[in-house]
Amino acid sequence: MKRTKTAGILAVAASLSLVIAGCASTSTSPEAPAATEAAAPVEAAPSEAAPTAAAECTEPIIIGSAMAQTGFMSPFDVPALDTARIAIDKANAEGGVLGCQLELVAVDGETNPDKGAQIATDLISQGAKMLLVTCDYDINAKASQVAQDAGVLVIAPCVGDTIMGPDAGLTLGFSLGSAVPGEAAIMAEYAFEKFGPNAALFKDMSIKYTQNQCKVFEERWTQLGGKVVSAPEFSQTPEGTLAAPVTAQVKEIKDSKPDVVALCSYPGGGAEAAAALRAGGVKAPVISGFGMDGAFWLGAVPDLSDFYFVTYASVFGDDPNPKVAELLAAYKELTGNDAATSGLVTGASSIEAFKLAAEQAGSTDGAALAAALEAFSEVDLTAGPTSFSPELHVNVTRPMAVMQVQKGKHAFIEYRAAEQPILN
Amino acid sequence: MIQTLLDALSYGGLYGLAALGIGLVFGVMRLVNFAHGELIAIGAYLMIITIDLGLPLSILIAVAGTAALALLMELSVFKRLRLAGPSVLLIASFGVSIFLQRSYEIIFGALPISGQIAPWMSGVIEFGDTTITRGSILTIILALALLLGMRFLIESTTLGLQIRAASSDFQTARLLGVRSNYVIGAAFVFSGVLAAAVAFVLVTQRGSVDPLFGVNITILALVGTVIGGLGSLQGAALGGFAVGATISLLNSFLGNYRVYTYTWLFILVIIVLLMRPSGLISNKAYKERA
Secondary structure: OHHHHHHHHHHHHHHHHHHHHHOOOOOOOOOOOOOOEOOOOOOOOOOOOOOOOOOOOOOOEEEEEOOOOOOOOHHHHHHHHHHHHHHHHHHHHOOOEOOEOEEEEEOOOOOOHHHHHHHHHHHHHOOOOEEEOOOOHHHHHHHHHHHHHHOOEEEEOOOOOOOOOHHHOOOOEEEOOEOHHHHHHHHHHHHHHHHOOEEEEEEEOOOHHHHHHHHHHHHHHHHOOOEEEEOOEEOEOOOOOEOOOOHHHHHHHHHOOOOEEEEEOOOOHHHHHHHHHHHOOOOOOEEEOHHHOOOOOHHHOOOOOOEEEEEOOOOOOOOOOHHHHHHHHHHHHHHOOOOOOHHHHHHHHHHHHHHHHHHHHOOOOHHHHHHHHHOOOOEEEOOEEEOOOOOOOOEOOOOEEEEEEEOOEEEEEEEEOOOOOOOO | OHHHHHHHHHHHHHHHHHHHHHHHHHHHHOOOOOOHHHHHHHHHHHHHHHHHHOHHHHHHHHHHHHHHHHHHHHHHOHHHHOOOOHHHHHHHHHHHHHHHHHHHHHHHOOOOEEOOOOHHHOOEEEEOOEEEEHHHHHHHHHHHHHHHHHHHHHHHOHHHHHHHHHHHOHHHHHHOOOOHHHHHHHHHHHHHHHHHHHHHHHHHHHOEEOOOOOHHHHHHHHHHHHHHOOOOHHHHHHHHHHHHHHHHHHHHHOHHHHHHHHHHHHHHHHHHHHHOOOOOOOOOOOOOOO
């Protein structure tokens, strides 16, 4: 009897363990800088309920947010949400949108797809005209679908997967991020030009973002005439640590004598992997993407050198784009903190894009806004020149910042766009 | 090959320490303490935050803080649930775990906090063609020292005798005069000390800490305590070691199939439990506390 009781406890404990171990896995994305022209005007009939510039505004336009303020997506979502707040204040100071003030209603999506869907339903019933959702498609899919079904524009500020949009049936879904087809192509083009033809891939198989990153890198690398000399894999736990030591993988890379190592990963396991490369005697330059942006993980790799990554912008005070500098200053004033990574520029750009689209469409109707956004061609936003098309609702041709880390110090090198994005 | 074995030993030792921390508390009160991961996390936070005071003082603060939090858990939550069933205790520990994770998020932020605790633990030592990482050797030494220390404490002191007695048969131990609250409190404190040791090794490897810092190792260490034999302290340490070492070895030998490391690990766990349902070292006198 007592054994049975104990077995019961163990069964519950084991089940709970598996639930925890099985939860989560995700990705994030990219984006960047530079400047351009305004989008072409778009013909769109104002919806009956939508405010227009001519009409007198009786109530504010609600921007709903189901982005994650807690959970593992919060490090990516919270800064973007903060800059969305900054952009809303700025837009309101300039007279609002279509004569109306913008009002942000943010509810914590908790990195939980079902919670996100509930919040989306609630915010839309409150009259939200645009919904901001978490920066990962796997997590935001349900909330995005709620908005799509209700005819409301939905923007995931920094999703870096081209699935955010028509590929997922989201004709009203957009991302202000720069997607992997461009980001990883830039990684390959820069590394090939600077370091030589033999690359080792250090592939983090934990999430789609990093899997696609190395896939695109490899394709672009071979297009350029480069050779992949080794490609060991590793994975992280859902909590973001190495699932197992990577000593064997590092040895494989070292023995293959690469000119450069492409590290497709994100912290903390990505930081541990970078540390293991250097501790294991791999001295070749390492190139990575937006996933390895920021200095918060450098404690794992004392005096890291010859490390490069491609990201949206520099948060280290040397970005040549004045819009980025202005946003970073406003962010510090709002939060009291320096930005951890540059993904935050996409939050402000989401609001900028909404404002431009609404003014061009003369409406806040979802379909009209989407049509206006699809006509964006090299529109100058804080995140950089932004283009969409009816097929692609995320950027792959936007210039991105190439950053360098030497002796633990970050430095901006250049902005560059992919010469040849790799779209599947 | 030498590095592979050293990795297995160091990973195993680390998981053994975590499993022993969980096993100590389970032994005396049949509580599967999921909040053990948050003890590991607070240890890491304290070390990173206080490292400017110097490593020895930082470690001291972390050990004291972690042990204090463990004791606080016992006094504020679990002591009040003495008469509750094991399932209630389990759910309560989940509540404590989530409460602490969210508290860390509020206090320290969701982003990892970075810091270098012991940079001298990174780097390699070369013997001819063989290179071995310094961290794995130091981890093995630390784990061995702590496991031996705990063994001495458990087997050669009066308090250890009481903990062993309570682990073996809590009811009888109480009838024989073992002060239950004292023993349970001591088990929580030792569990906290072991959590701080695990935190030290992990934070030197990772260089940063976040609110979910201790979750993964706690889940796997729990698996270790189950296959080692619930109610047996030696079993917990052995089971934890086996899990850690197996993960490390599978990762080395599976080559391009290493993404299936955890699949194979759990297949092996199932096989072990089918062959020895009571674990590798079963506690014959094991009885449920009423």
